[in-house]
Amino acid sequence: MTFTYPPARRGDVVDLHHGRKIADPYRWLEDFDSNETADFVAAQNAVSGPYLAGLPDRTGLIDRMTELWDIPRTEPPQVRGEGADRVMVWSHNNGLADQPTYWVQHGAAEPVVLLDPNTLSDDGTVAVVGSALSDDGRLFAYLLAEAGSDRQQLAVRRTDNGEDLTDRLDHLRFTSIAWLGDGFFYVRWPETEPGSTAPVRDPSVHYHRIGSEQADDPLVFHNDDDPEPIYMVELTEDLRYLVLAEVLGTDRRNGLLYLDLAAHGDTILSGGTVDPAAWVRLVERGIAAHEVILHVADGDDSRFLVQTDCDAPNGRIVAVDLALPDPDSWITLVAETEHAVEWSAALAGELLVNHLVEASARLTRYSTDGTELGSLPLSGLGTITGLAGRFAEPTVFLGYQSFVEPPTVLRAEGGVTDVWAGSEPPIDPSGLLVERMHAVSTDGAEVGMFVIRCADAALPGPVELYGYGGFTINITPTYSPARLAFLEAGGIVVVANLRGGSEHGEPWHEQGSLGNKQQVFDDLIACGEHLLTAGIATAETLGIRGGSNGGLLTAATMLQRPDLFGAVISQVPVIDMLRFQHFTAGRFWTVEYGDAADSEAFEWLIEYSPLHNVQSGIEYPPLLIMTAESDDRVVPMHAHKFAAEIQHQAGGGSEQPLLERVETRAGHGMGKPTAKIIEESADIYAFLLEHLRP
Template sequence: MITIKKDNIIDDYHGTKVSDPYRWLEDPDSEHSINWSNWMGERCEAYFSKASTRDADRKRLEELWNYPKNFVPKKVNDTLYYQKNDGLQNQAILYRKDGDKDVVVIDPNTLSEDGTVAMTNYSFSKDGKYLAFATSTHGSDWQEVRVRDLTTGVDLEDHIQHVKFTSLTWAPDNSGFFYSRFPEPGSVAPEDESNFNKVFFHKLGDLQVNDQLVHEQPEDKELMFSSFLSDDDRYLCLYVYLGTATENRFYLKTIDKDEKFTRVLDQADAEYMYVTNRENIFYFKTDLHTPNGKIIAVDIDNPESSNWKEIIPEQEDVMDFVIAIQDKFVVGLLHDAHHQLKVFNLDGTFSHDIELPILGSLTDITRSKEDNEIYFGITSFLSPTVVYNYSMDKRELNVFFEAELPIDISIFETEQVFYTSKDGTRVPMFLTHRKGLKLNGDNPVILYGYGGFNINMTPTFSPSILRWLEKGGIYAVANLRGGTEYGEEWHREGMLENKQNVFDDFISAGEWLIEKNYTKKEKLSIMGGSNGGLLVAACMVQRPDLFGAVICRVPVIDMLRYHKFTIGRYWIPEYGSADNPEQFPFLYAYSPLHNIKEGVKYPPVLIATAESDDRVVPAHAKKFAATLMEKADKASTIVLRLEAKAGHGLGKPTSKIIDEWVDFYAFLDKELAL
């Protein structure tokens, strides 16, 4: 046991006094913080050392993860490239298809002994000779970019630093690439190290210090830029974002001219996603005045909205993505949280459906313009990603890759149900479980949710979840407001002042599962990560009587100060800011850190965070654990799992994923009395 420090810090938010006694945990390098974290680590280790199921779970999880996993390929000129993991490799390897042979292009497993260096992005030069690739260490959002000569397999001297969330856009003449970067650490105030994003051009062979500045907007220091080339290679295009707001701007310049960007769509009043162009006519997917999305044509020489032409009107289902291939649009629609594919002509008339073999999610889609074909992956809760090739000319669908699993999937099934939330909203939920499930109120459940940032919770395969199904568990995924399962309106009903709707949706899902006799509160666990960590923390604090266990992963917890850490300010469009007197009240009303009650017995909670998480800093999880330990009934079980050499989840190696789930199942086995 150690002496727990409490600071007498009281902040004044527009007349409301709020104490923050554990602010010292925001400094991970202070003596008090290090000692406290070490102590919590010892408590965590002692908790899991008593678990008797860990060895069996680890053995089985390794078996379930040990199957080949192929990513959707990309065709560069006449060569296919794709990533593949043979089974238990920590990182997927990038291969080139050479006849019947798979030739290794980059093996990220060789970049570190423990698999904690991941390749997070890559881009081929137009002639296919070079590959620019980004790597992340220990799960950090910060990345480094290098260039590999694909003829020799040797990396060039080129080395780019101070980048994250960047695109890598090669010039048509293969002389170099465009990228966006942040200021060098120490050159600006610490709070501005994720501001002042700029676009540069890196010429092959040059030092980064000599890279050419292409675009900046220092007067709007919080803007971020993402570059790409138009389909005809004539224009360098920019998406301009403010944090995670869905509304974006669109700029362009002629690629071979020394000119400033033309601000074609600068109003930031909706989402504008480039699809393709024919000369000066640009096609965009937008949700302006159409929450489900539509496709418009914009003459970039006369971009006023009065000149726009609607090509494909808003559909009954959500237009999730669009790609163009030759004279067709391939449109991915979301129908009740699963994908459908439809093909339209360039004039907007309907052509045909691409019948998908299962009810599931499209994981990625790439195109080969020369061959008039597309590749895409489709997955579900009970099917790992199957990669397909579709010929637009023949209207023929063929399997490119399909894995054989080390388990008989046929003994399980997925059903989609609909329940009513607190305000009467109809919400879908997927339930996956053994066939012949008995509705006896005694089935253990993991209820999973996210509910934010217009991210959809469509059917997705996880070998880790198979272990839960084998244990007789139900895996429930609720499609909460805050995503875009039903369009931008569904998203807006779960953000800012409407955030409580998300928690109500999730709580209602738990109540429905109990009411319909799937489970009981003692067997109902909830799980979420990041914004989903906020979700389960808020629901646990609001309804401690409803849940039997909580797994709260890399959570956002302190809703009054979240925007002061690393990139937290990017989320202000989604959450709001306590600095705003109109937004403070609703943030304070649900902020998990500030709504923990004295003497309440909260359900057992495993709070999982990571030392290198520079997106949602570990201080959130630490302050949550410290406050719970101070205020909650002393019988409450509070476990903080602080993972070393890991971040928010980016590029997490397979071995660490398995380690994490071994602990999750040890926790659930004990707390749900399985």
Template sequence: MNRITAAALAGAALVALSTAPVSAQTVSDYPETRATDTSETIFGQQIADPYRWLENDVRSDAEVANWVEAQNVVTDAYLEQLPGTEWFKEELAKLIDYERFGIPTKAGDRYFYSYNSGLMNQSQYFVRDGWSGEGRLLIDPNTWSADNATALADTAPSKSGDYLAYAIQDGGSDWRTIKVLDVATGEEMSDEIRWAKFTGISWLGDEGFFYSRFPETEEGQDFQSLNYNQKVYFHRLGTPQSEDQLVYETPQFKEQGHGLGVTDDGRWAFISSSTGTDNRNELRVIDLENRADGSWQTRDIVTGFENEWSPIASTGDTVYFMTNKDAPRYRIVRADLTQPTLEWEEVVPQGDNPISGASIIGDRLVVEFMQDASSRAVYYDLDGNRTGELDLPGIGSIAGFGGEPGDSETFYSFTSFNQPGAIYRLDVDTGETQVFAEPEVAFSPDDYRVEQVFYSSKDGTRVPMFIVRGKDSTGPAPTLLYGYGGFNISLTPSFAATRLAWLKAGGTFALANIRGGGEYGKEWHDAGRLNNKQNVFDDFIAAGEYLKAEGYTTPEGLAIQGGSNGGLLVGAVTNQRPDLVDAANAAVGVMDMLRFDRWTAGRYWVDDYGYPDREADFAVLRAYSPYHNIRSGVDYPAMLVTTADTDDRVVPGHSFKYTAALQAADAGDEPHLIRIETRAGHGSGKPTDKVIDEYGDILAFLAYHTGLKVPPAE
């Protein structure tokens, strides 16, 4: 485990460490945390914030750094003596050790894809020259840093496949550096883009590419300052970033974010603008074929942030879009963009199941639907006539279907809870599929069964939940319940070695598709955001009650887990129903709902959470904010909070403050610990060895406190 050392902080004031022995059942002494009298009056309420100093950046505040070190000392000592720690780490290493391929991207005659032989810390990136060509290594991120915490974050081949733009992520941060390779030689070119963030990379032929960036931050504020004034630029290949052309900005509306995508035929460039995370955007188009004097003249397609509009593909003058305008479960429309007044023609109407994606491959539309949180793919001709459906092996999730009109092939993946992602090549003319990559794993998928149940929430709403357990399991078993519930994000069946390790130990895994996600379209999302946020917690609580009442889990065997918005979920539910929960892992959670909008990307989340400086929203946020609702004098379950020092999505101060408040409260004898990783961020780009180490600790903690009997380590 890579940790901050006290020696590196010489001269700083030390935080007192406990010298008492640490029991595997209780932690009698937590590190001392300084509490201040910081408070403020907000809408007539006195709001205490005694641990606000823990918001400071660990890299620049010695007192915070020492607090992190002190907490890790206690947490490490506790976790190292748990009986299941070594077994879980050994098992995770076995389960992750299988070949993994990414879905290929075709450009020109070349095929690009990622590859991991099994335990590589970072996946490599390969190219084939022609379908029958041998894979050739282009990028190996494992050589980029000594701790393997520098990752390949994104890739984009040029139209011909002669060049590859790729983004580098360091230490888990959301900031990106973009570079370019000559694909034929594998040599790195002189191009380098900095301060890119929340951006795609979209090529204009082979001339160069579009990207989005923010202004350079003040020194020392890379990981905390708010992200405003995002702009779209065009970078011409072989030129310095200082010569990049500004394509689009809205200086009068600094809160708007902008991204640009070019249609596969190179005819149109669409600029999507949004103010938050609520999938409501404005849309502008640049006619790349008829632009005068090299200008980037935009035309408004959709104005007003009322609905979601996503371009799918263009066939000459006609462009297809996916939208939830007048269709909360989405529909597909098209329009001739050369006409002075656009007329929207419906191609695929809204149905009972929400549309989750679409593409045009060859001469047909491939439309992905979500049916009770599981995937379907249906074929249509370009006029919207249904022509068939992709045959899938069962409950699971599909992804891919990249390509363009006129292509004869596309690639997609299928995965489920007991099935790692297999990748298939689809002939769109015949409908035939062939395996591109099918993993060979150290377990039999048939040893586990996936079922779906429906339960009633507090207000009677019917909520789906997946339950995964051994095929011969019939009685109650310690159960790990996972949830998210926000930002229109749907949780669908997918494979994770971390979940399978829990199953192999004899546990049950459950995933609740609670409101706030997108499993049933806009209405499901709206029912779990803003002043409806309590529905999310009620749904999750009802899932736990169902698992206990129906005998899936043991009376004292319910563990809950969630990350990011799901970390907020775990914190809020633990506050509201500590009696229901037996162990909890709140990962990289949003824990201070009165100040979340003050750092990095936090300001975007007001679409889901509301504005802390508006009285009506404040009242809702104050009612469930995990940091502000810890109840002293109540026995809390065992809690392991996890975060990382370089998380610039949900800054670690959220987790620091919540943990300090929980440890200071009279909250019972169960341990309330925090595990803080270094050189890691919100989750993406984390090297395999850190994943194994972290999840080995988490699973051992949850197992011990739910009574899951873990086999001895080999």
């Protein structure tokens, strides 16, 4: 089949980077509101849409994915109070609803629906993307996002009658909510025009009293010296301290500040402004990761228990005396081990620590003095996807899932777990094989990967090699109905743990970031070559898929080794490595990638930037670029420019598809309706099966 691509105008824009002229012929595609860009998108969809709709496996995949998706799924509940005064709120999807419904239970009464986001839009694209239950359980604050946007709006609902209050808060992104008294702390951003792609900066922390106008919310914290950091707000469970995690972009080496509410809480609650000098800086940012997990008071002694990788790349838990906060005075409670700490929490009177062992969860219980109390057993190679509970309450709820086990809520008490909510797997797990393999990368490091297939799958077969490799994000076992349908169709799924993640601690991340980014691409190539050597795939049956930073991964790797892959999926990708920082959240990523304004960073960015490394005369493997019109995190210009450039270098046509699919009324992925997820997944796996079957 021959593909003919719509022509795209090539402009004459040329930028000068450190003495080098770099052409940017598709700069006009950065104007998302222009008619010319709209025409380009329509023309791309006019090519990709009919082709994808006509793939022979697509209809069957939609039907089977719909069946596999149709199982109940529940998230861990937020719990406040005990006995007759207990209030529990949780989300639940009965199977195929576009968005989960929120339920509430008072005491022993029957649960009732508290909030159904499916009623908030006709197409299911308004989603709840965050929530917090007040300390007395009376009020439920929830964050709404429309069409996948990072922009959020906050509303408050009564849990006794399900009615919204008049409170509506705007100008929110990436915000956290911390209740205190009759209100809550939150993070607000300066007002921007709807649809603006300008970089976002200069957040501030405010306190909102229920019933007041947002414009009257008193300022609690603002960095007058530096508009760049982002702040996450949290209260210690005893409500004594307000803690701010201060981060620069996506750099996990955060600072910590705290405010003593025993001294300043009344000022806030009465609507007053906090003296900036009242804030105490515990640690500077840029040194290590720090998270306060508990405040412990013993008479006049006051200590924070902090998870940190300071002087411990795999993580440890320390006690920090607030009167002697210098790191030399920190006392190690839970020492660093050979396995990285993914998270820790103070729950049910204990410390619960999740170590990653071969990229899977291992839970260990400790007392607050660091004494090991034993493990909290899990059923296999899986992931903890959510936590709910408090230090002062006896019960912990954990979300758990694996490649073969659907999302389950476990209830733990006294080191014993049972199932609070869950469903039987729609496919017999005994018919699926989950193996752990390792490839040797270019520097000699072993790179782990999960290989999932049906026991009777023919080898070699169609392989989806999935990777991410960045931002300390760990790729651990998760349940996917779409992947199960692909497995049933004879496919094989491989999930790689590449450098750039933190599956093996911060060094694993550093080895794949900034000037070391090429190592991530080398890791993926090594995994692919290992699969060929092991007889699991051939170059014709090996496909790669990734999204966001993973979309950059698959695009860059394809350009470097087009001979190794039979098909490539690049979802919501970061493509223009010289200009990503000029749009919305892109400036946050310079700590991971570097900034082309820096001459040293420019040299490594230009070497792998997908937009700048497409060549003519190369037969690239079948490529599906996927983006969404409302994506205001990785803006669609990346995908548009890539499609235009690779189609141009192909001479305007090719025997193998080089396509762009643009989703409407969707964003980067968060809150996407179930119906859209199924259709998108069917396109992906029908494309892979079409081009990878032996």
